[in-house]
Amino acid sequence: MRGDRRIRTLLAAVVLVALVLFAGALLAVADTVLSILQRLQDGPAAIYYGFLAVLATGGALAAWLLWWLLAPVRRRPARAAVPERPPDEASLRAQLDAERAASGDVAAIEQELAELARRREGGRLFIAMFGDASAGKSSLVQALVPEARPQTAVTAGTTRAVQHYEWHLPSGDVVSLADVPGSGDAEMLGEMALAEAMRAHLVIYVCEGDLSRSQHDDVETLARVGKPLVVAVNKADWYAEGDLQRIVARLAERLSTLKPPPAVVPVVAGGAERVLQADETGRESEIERPRAPRVEMLREALQARLDDDPGALDALRDASVFRLASARLEDAAARRRREQAAKVVSDYTKKAVVGALAAVSPGTDVLIQGYLGTSLVKALCRLYGVPAREIDIQRFLDIAQGYVGRAVPLVLAISGNVLKAFPGAGTVAGGLVHAVAYGIIFDAMGKGLAHSLETTGDLRPAAAAREVGDQFGEDIGKKARQLARLALEARRENRD
Known part of the structure; x- marks a missing residue:
């Protein structure tokens, strides 16, 4: 402005x-x-x-x-952001049925909904202990549930799988407390930890002071799906009382914009500490002794959250699980479409090779390849659920032709060189060269268009044509060898 x-x-x-x-x-x-x-x-x-x-x-x-x-410029009022609404169970199951009917792999989503049903029937409250590796999550579990015996170690990432511990609160509530892998571990373990946090009614986020950028992103991710949070600042005995209060106040201020804003409490998870001890002669030596845990404020914060509105906690838990299941369903659908798109591209690439060999007169191959090109675009658009107008299809093919034209000399040269390695190409190598070249072009065109449709969700002729141009740099020699074998086999079948 x-x-x-x-x-x-x-x-x-x-x-x-x-x-x-x-x-x-x-x-x-x-x-x-x-x-x-x-x-x-x-x-x-x-x-x-x-x-x-x-x-x-x-x-x-x-x-x-x-x-x-x-005249002064008038500012248009900014549009209010529309919050993302989680899918409801009925619509999610309808999408699941549709994906199952399309032969998608929906086992993980079905397992997620079955786990939600199991937790609903159990009637327990689920709390997940979330945070970076070796932030003290396992030690904090042991401080809250003394009879629990989780694995603990000084090295990062001791917890490699989700472990659940039964915890009976003074109020009579029975809680399943989950100790999850650290979010700083491998990507797979980080996804496992986040998924368990999404399944919980409430999350304890464990840190050792002010939050780093990645830690703040983790907290924001959980708050964005409406997950109630309690931030536990561990190893509080490392700080002087005044410094500890400033750290807690700063964290509470930084996180106050989140909805709902998390409670921030200091804790000491326990563990061991080394101190100097004097013997009867007055000689000092260093010994290791248990560190007394301090988790009273954390217990009070958790109980306050649990007492606030148990029904709302169930609704929030269900909504976050539906988000998790919906994201996995989208991933499954994307994988299925990619696999089906690869098959469509492969089929039309073979048709292009065979069509080039079947051309009986000058200009026939152009008609055949033009028909196949249009059919390929329509097939991929149907697969991705994208409306394809004839004018957009033709514009895509026209723009893509420019990228193809620049690549044709290279494609023909590579095709010719590859065919020299095959005995029996003989005097009709010229037709084989063009057949292999057409196959490379269709492979690039199909892969480029499929990638564009997947990433944009629309048929954008110019953008899709650029993707086609990029595909010509993808191991063209290997593709030429594969298509040369196909062309020779097709020629042999035509002779027979």
Whole structure:
């Protein structure tokens, strides 16, 4: 907006300078106009008033132009962000049925919904312990549930799978406390941890001080799906009391914009500490002793969250599980479409090779390949559920032809060199070269279009054609060898 205002101001200055420079000329024009008016007064009234109308219209246009240049820019009110709504169970199951009917792999989604049903029937509350590797999650589980015996170690990433521990709260609530792999571990373990956090009613996020960027992103991800959070600042005994209070206050302020804002409490998970101890002779030695845990504030914060609205906790848990299942369903559908698109491209590539060999007269191959190209575009658009207008299909093929044309010399050269390695190509190698070249072109065109449809969700001719151009750099020699074998086999079958 500021750029528009500066441009308009500059234009206004140019207009004013022009007015000053041509002031004399304008005065001369005005004198001429007045002279004409005086002469017209003695003529027909229609001509006189018509001339006045032309002058008035010109003046109005000039005034509007000056107003447009100098008027303040009005800012349009920003549109309010529309929050992403989680899918409801009925729509999710309908999408699941549709994907199953399309032969998609939906086992993981079915397992997720079965786990939700199991947890609903159990009636327990689920709390997930989430945070970076070796932030003290397992030790904190042991402090909250003394009878639990999770694995603990000094090295990062000791917890490699989700472990559940039964925890009986003083209120009588039975909680399943999940210790999950650290979010800083391998990608697969990080996804496992996030998935378990999504399945929980409530999440304890464990850190050792102020949050890093990646830790803050983790907390935001959980809050974005409405997950109630309690942030536990572990190893609180490392800090002086005043410093600890400042750390907790700063964290609470940074996270106050999240909905719902998390509670921030200091904790000491326990573990061991090394201290100096004097014996009866007064000689000091270093010994290791258990560190007393401090988790009372965490227990109180958890109980307050659990007592707030148990029904709302169930609804939030279900919504986050539906989001998780929906994301996995989208991934399954994307994998299925990619596999089916690869098969479509492979089928049409073979048809292009065979069609080139079957061409019996000059120009026939162009007709065959044109028909196959249009059919390939339509087949991929149907697969991705993208409407394909004839004008868009033709525009894509026209633009793609430019990229293909630049690649044709290279494609023909590679095809010819590859065929030399096959005995029996014989005197008809020229036809084989063109067949292999057509196969490479269709392979690039199909893969480029499929990638564009998947990433954009629309048929954008120019963007899709650029993807086609990029595909010619993808191991063209290997593809030529595969298509040469196909072409030789097709020629052999035609002879037989």
